Amino acid sequence: MSEEDDELLGMFVQEASEHLETIEPDLLTLEENGDDTEPEIINRLFRGVHSIKGSAGFFGLTNITKLSHIMENLLGKVRERTMSASPAVTDSLLSGLDKLKAMIGDVSASGSVDASEEVRVIQAVLDGESSGAGGAAKADAKPAAEKPPETKKDASPPEDPVAQPAPEAEVSGEPPVAEAPPAPASKAAPKAAASKAAPKAAAPKAPPKASVPKEAVVSMSATAPVGAGFDLGNYSEIVADAIVHGRRFFLFHLDTEGTGPEKRVRFNQTKALLSSVGKVVDTDPAIAGDQDLEGYSGVVLDLLITTVLEEDLLVSLLQTDSSRMQRLEIPVDLARKVAPPKGMSPAEAARHAQAQADTTEKVVEAVVEEDVGFKPRLRRPDPGSVAIVTTGKGREMSGGGASKGGGPPAVEETLRVSVSLLDELINMAGELVLARNQMTRAAVEVQTQFPHFGPLIQNLDSITSRIQEKVMQARMQPVSVVFNKFPRIVRDLARKLEKKIDLEIRGGEVDLDKSVIEHLSDPLTHMIRNVADHAIELPQERTQIGKPEAGQVELAAYHENGLVNISLSDDGAGIDAERVKQKALERGQITERQADAMSEEDALSLIFAPGLSMAKKVSDVSGRGVGMDVVRTNIEKLGGTVSVQSKVGKGTTIILKLPLTLAIIPAMIVSSGNQRFAIPEIGLVEIVRIAESDRANQIETVGNAPVLRLRNMLLPLVDLADVLGVSRVWPPGTGSSDRRERLSDRRAQARKAREAARIGGSAGLAASSGLKEVPDRRDEPVDRRDPNNLVAYVMVLNVGGNEFGMVVDEVLDSEEIVVKPLPSYFKDNLCFSATTILGDGSVALIIDYAGLMEQAKINFSNVERATRMDLDEERRAALRERQNIILLETGTGLIMGIVHSMVRRVEKISPKLLDTIGGLPYVRYDGRTFRAVYPDQVMGLEGMGYSGGDPEEEGDADLCMVVPNIPNIQAGLIFSRIIDTRETHIDLDCRAIRAEGLFGSAQIDDRVVLFPDVNTVLVLAGIEMPHVQAQVDRTGLRALVVDDTPFLRALTSNYLQSVGFEVEQAEDGHVALTKLKNSEFDLLVTDLNMPGMDGFELAHEVPSTIHAEIPMIATTSSISSDVEQKCFKAGFVSCVPAIDKNRLLKVVSLMQER
C-alpha cells in the first residue's frame, strides 16, 4: 500500500470511528423507541453504516464491507418499515456494531476477524421477517432493482417548489473559478436510490428535505439501466474541491453483463483511464479494492466519477456510449454552501471551500476536518449529508428535540492538528513562561536604568500567560468523549442483569485535559458496572419498596473550586456502613476499636480498600466493592480524590475530584539538605512549623519511628533528606556538609537546646501549627545557629487516605510548575515522579508521595494503623473525665458507687442512732432527724448480697450515712461501710443489672459496682423531693445529651426524661452535630470536655445547623467563673455541674418560662 493510501486509510478509520460513535446511541434510541423512532435517526443510522461500507469497499476491507453491508440491508428494511425495529433487530445490529468496532479498531487485522456469526445473526433476522429476501446477494441487488420507481417518483420536481432556481442566477453567485454550471440540481437519486429505496421510507423523509432544492433528477434514457444514486451531499469536500477546480460529476454505468473478474478488469481499466483527468469517487454497490467482483455478476456497477472532462470527451475516453454516462449536476444549495464567495483568490477559495466542507460530512479524502485534533467528537457536525445537516439545524431552531444528541451546535472552523505538535507547543509555552519569569527577575535591575522597561515586561507577562492558557485549552477535551460510551454499557448491563436502568448524563461539555480524559475511562466503567450490578435493585424489588421500576443513575461533570468533579449517583440500595465495617472487621482489616471509633464516612471509604473489594462476600454485603480499589488507585494517579456518600435504601453518590490538567500543577517548593524539591499541592493537607526548641515536645517515638503529635492524631514522620540520602547541612549555615544528622540526632540536639533554653530562662518558642504557612524566610535575618530559632517544617501529606508528615528544612514558595517527564535514568527511583524547571531556570525534582512512603517504608497496613488508632484511643481515654467515686458497701454486701459530687457529706453513725418512727427508719444526727434509706432495699436488690440479714439487726458496728447533695433534703443513704474512694472513669453497663433507681453497673477492680440514681432512690423511698420538676413538664420535646462519659450521659438523660423530654444521646461533638443536622431538637445539653470535638467547638458549629436557635446547656465536672464566662461567650444558656439534677432542671424550667 502506498504512503498515500496509508494516509487515506487512517482517515477512513477516523471517519468510520466517528460514524460508529453516532451509530451506537442511535441504535439505542431505536431500541428504546422501536417503530416510533424518528425517521431522521434511522436515516442517520443507515447513512453511517452505508458510508462505512462504501469506504471499506474502497480499501478492499472485505470483512468490514460484508458486515456493514448486511447491517445496511437490515436497516434499510427498518427504514422502509417492512420490518419492525424489534429487540431482535437492534440486538443483532448492536452485536454487528461491536464487531465492526473491533475490526475498524484494528483495520489491518480486520481481514482475519471472523464476523460470520454476526452476519449470520443479522441474516437470520432478515430471513425471519422479510419475505423472500434471501441471501446477501439478493438483498444486495435489491436497491438497484427498486430504483426505477424511485427515480420516477423523485423525477417529478414540480412538487418541490424550490427546485426551480434559475441556473443563471446561480452562476452569478459562483466564483469565476467554479466552472461547474449549476443546472437544475441533479442530486438525483441521491443516496435515495442506494438507500431509501421504498416510497414508504421516502415519505417521512420528505418534509425536511423540502427545504432543500435539489431533488431533481437528471433525465436519462428510460432504457438505461439506472444504477445507484450518489448523493453529492455526501461528498461535499470533493464537491467543494470540484467547484474550485472546475470538475464535474458523472454517473457511469459499468456493464451489466459479464462475470466478476471481467468486471474487475473493466473497473480497473476505467480507473486507469481516468487517473490523469479525474477519479472514481465512489462506487455502488461498494467495491473492495482487491475483490474479484464475483458477487457482482449481473449487477449494475455504478461509478461516481469526478473529472475536468466534458461529457463527450469522457465518453470517448472510456470507450463507452453516452447512454451509460450521466451527468450529475452539483445541487444548487450544495454549490452555494461549499462555494466560496465571489472575489476570492483561488487559494482563499480553496480554503473557504474546505472550511465550508467542515460543516458537512467528511469523506475519505477529507483534508480539513472538523476539530478532530483537540475536540473530537463533541462539536462534530451531524455525520449526515448536507441535507441532513440542514434539517438538523432546522430541527434545532424549531426546538424539537429530535435526536438524543440534539442538533449540532453552530460549527466552528477548525483544523486538525496532531497531538505531538500540540505537546510541543505546550512545552514551548512552558519554556516561554520560564523565560518570562527569568526576565521578570532580571527586569528589576534593568528597570532602574530604563524606566520604560517595566510596562514592556508587564505586557510580555500578560501575553505569555494568555498564550499558556490558550495552549493548555487546546489540549482539553470534553468529558463526553468518555461519557458517551456509558449509555451502551448501561444498556447491556441492565439487560444482562434483568434490571431497568435510566442513565442520565450531564455536563458532558466540561473540558478536561486529554491526559486526564484518557485515564478516566476505566475507573468510570468500574463504577458504573458496580452501580448496575450491586446498587440498583431488581425491578420488582424496586416497585415493592415504592421506587420507580427503573433505577435512576446520573453521571455528571461540573466545575468546583478549580477542580472538575465527576459524580455518579444512583437511587439504589445504598451501602450499609455498619456492614462494611463488620466485613472489614471479619477480614481483620480494622480492629474493633477502630470500628467503634470510625465515622460513617470512614467506614464507607473502606470499600476502596484493596482486600475488601476483592472479597466476593463483601461485595454482596456492601453492595459495592468489586474493583473499587482500582478506581481509587487510578484516580489518585491522576492527582484526584474519590469520596463516597450513601444512605441505605436511598442510594449512593461517588464523587471524583480531578485536576483540569496534569501538565501544570500547583506545587510547594521546599528545600531539604540544601536542595530544592517540588511537592504537588494536591494531597498536601497542611504545613506544620516546628520550632527546634519545641521539637521534642511534639515529636515522639512509636516503635522506633518518629511521629508527630498533631491535634488528635499521631502522624508518622519521614525526613525527606534522610529518605533521599541527601547530605544535610544542619543547622543551615554551619557549613560542614559532612555532618549528616538523622532525625533522632536532631531531636537529641533539640532536647539539649531546650535544656539550654530552660537554664537560660528564656521561654522556648511555641510551635505554631497552621494552614499553609509560608513565610518568606529568605530575607529573615535570623541566626539559625541559635538553636532556639531552628525551625523545621512538616508537610502533612495524604496518600490514599493515609496521612504522614514529611520533614523539610524550609518552605520556599508556591508555584505553578510545568511538569516534565523524568529522564529514564531515574525511573527506578521511587521518590520522584517528574521534573520541573523553577523560576530561576534550575531543574527541580517533583516528589512522588506514594513512592516516598514506600521508600521510607512507612507502612499503614493494619497493624500500624491499629497502633495509630489505639494510641488515639488511649488519648481519648485519657481525655475522658475522671470521676471521683465513693465506693460503699451495703448491709447486704453489695458494693455501690456514688459520684463524689453527689454527696454532701458522709457521716459515721452508730446504729443506736437509728430509730423507727411510723414504720419508717430515721436517724437522729447532729440535732436533726434524717430519714434513713437503705438503697438495696429500696431498689429491691437485697437478695443479691451475700449476707441477707436484716440491716437493722446488723449489730453494733458503725454504719455510715451518705447525705446527698440535694438542698432541703433531710435524708441519708445508709451503708455499712466505706470501702474506698477512687478517681476513675466509669464504663457504665446499663444492661447487666437492672433495677428501678439504678443507673447501671461497672467493673472496678474486678468487682461489680452498682451505681444508684440517688434522686430516684429517694423518691422510691417515698421522700418528697423539693421538686422543681413539678412545674416542669416538657413532654413531647426532644433533648440531645452529649457526653463522652456513658455514666454522665445516662444521668443527664435520666434527669431530662424525668420531666418528659424525649432524649437522644451522643458520645461526642461530631456525633451530636450529625444528629443535630438530621433531626429536630428543642434542647441541647453538652459536656464541655470531650475528645474529638469538645463542647465549645460544638457550640461553635451549632449555628451552622438548622438549630441555630436551640438553647444550649453546658455540663461540666469542674465549674468555675472562668468556665462560666467562656460558656456564656460560646452561647450557652447556662453551665451546670454534671450531676446536679436540680440546677439542670431549674435552668430548664427557667427556659420554659421564657
Added chain:
Amino acid sequence: MLISTFTLGELYLGIDIVLVREINRSMECTPVPGSQDYIRGMLNIRGRVITLFDLKKRLGWSDDEVADHATIKQYNVIMKTHSEVLKINPALAESKCPWEDPVGLAVDQLGDVREIVDDNILPPPANMRGISADFVHGVVEFERNLLIILDVATVLGFDERPSG
C-alpha cells in the same frame, strides 16, 4: 566523518559530530539523590531537561583522579537524541544512537573538529589507560596523538555488545 574532540585528563577523545547537539560551558546542575554516581544531575537548557553524565566517573576514574582536575572549568557536550538523529541520518540513529533522553557529557577541554577517514579507524589497543575498551568505538592516530572515538551508546548504558 567529522569528529568533535575534547580532552578528559590526559585522554584525547572524540565523538561523531552528527551526534552532538551543542556544547556549553558547564553550569550548575541539580543532583538527583539516589542516582548512579556517574550521573551528575540534571540541567535545564532552554526548557529541556538534560541528564548530565560525569564522563570521568563513568569511565571509572577514582575520586583522586577526578579531583586532580577538579579546578578546571568543564564543558558539557550535549548529545542529540535518537529522534533528532533520525531526521538527519536514520541509519546512524538506528546503529549508534539508541537513547531517547536528552543527555550530556561533562568533559575537560574542547578540541578541534577533525575530519577523519573511516578506514583510518583502528580497533582499540589493549593497553589504553583511563578508559576501558568497552567504551571505545575505535582509535585514530593524529600527530602522534591517539584520538579515541567514544562509543557513546555504551557510555550512556546501552551496551548491546558483550562487554569484555
